[in-house]
Amino acid sequence: ITPSPRAQELAGRYHMDPRTVEVVLAESDEIVGGIPGFLLCMKQGTLLPNAGVDASNAPPGCIVPLPVDPNASAVRIKDEIAHRCHANIGVIIADSRTHAMRLGCSGVAIGCAGITSVIDDRGRCDLFGRKLEVTKRAVADNIASAAELVMGEADECTPAAIVRGLGMPIGDLVGVDTIAADECLFMGVFRNNRT
Secondary structure (H helix, E strand, O other): OOOOHHHHHHHHHHOOOHHHHHHHHHHOOEEEEEEOOEEEEEEOOEEEEHHHOEOOOOOOOOOEOOOOOHHHHHHHHHHHHHHHHOOOOOEEEEEEEEOOOOOOEEEEEEEEEOOOOOEEOOOOEOOOOOEOOOOEEOHHHHHHHHHHHHHOOOOOOOOOOOOOOOOOOOOOOEOOOOOOHHHOHHHHHHHHOOO
């Protein structure tokens, strides 16, 4: 990997390896900022550090990008399990992410097949009879976080988890629901306050 002048400049500003920055640039749709060691990137409608490029659990001198098409990966796994095991399942491709103003990381769905990724609870009533106006549950993200407790982040060597008993219908759904940057609270505040 030969770092470009832009990669060299960002690497100096954010104290990163220029070769890593070059890969992050290639994987990103947009760089929106950064802190020492990390670039904050937009990639396929998602805000994430270093465009998902990670050296964790990669051999020395290597880094690992996210799958090119996580939804297609989920469909291939779902279809292969159906073929080999005659089981109709949902598949979530997960990664770990940090969240604004929170310490630590949790699982998040980056690809999904067979189940809905979000359940819309708008119109349902709360305990006091008020109708929910905004609430949508991130089902696939919640499942990914629960699975990450079993799979781990370090040397556990547990690449998958089986989650049973959710009572969710299995079908032909594909994809993780996202919103546009201008509809996102975090991105809206960030973009409106840029100088």
